[in-house]
Amino acid sequence: MAMAMRLPAIARAATEMAAAPVGLRRLFCSNATNFSFLSPQANSETPARPQADPSTNLFVSGLSKRTTSEGLRTAFAQFGEVADAKVVTDRVSGYSKGFGFVRYATLEDSAKGIAGMDGKFLDGWVIFAEYARPREPYRPQNNMPPSPYGNRY
């Protein structure tokens, strides 16, 4: 009586893969898009920089809502030593925001992580892996506006 009938995981994955824009990202986001290095003397400054500076920290977007930090770490650990992996979730709802961060132990590991995971599938979604920008500066969490009823939070 229980309707526990489910499609096999392979069937669900195939369905999602068929709908996912696998080759689409190369049209506007590719690692080979930056050709500015072809003119070494012409660009003392490169204002148009799609990717951030190389770092051990990676920004991963396009994640499935079901992907957790552990799944993120497991996937990226195939290409290097992962020091930290985190899926960003909403503080109040707890749901994944669909992106996260992966910090590798070394720069070469992070480079291999991008090469190995960027544009690949994770939980049925095409994910984008790139170097993360430097994080927001630390901010004391005492910026709560004063309340006439008292600060309880």
Add this chain to the structure above:
DNA sequence: GATGAGCGC
């Protein structure tokens, strides 16, 4: 989640 580009506490 019913939200699908993005840069976290």
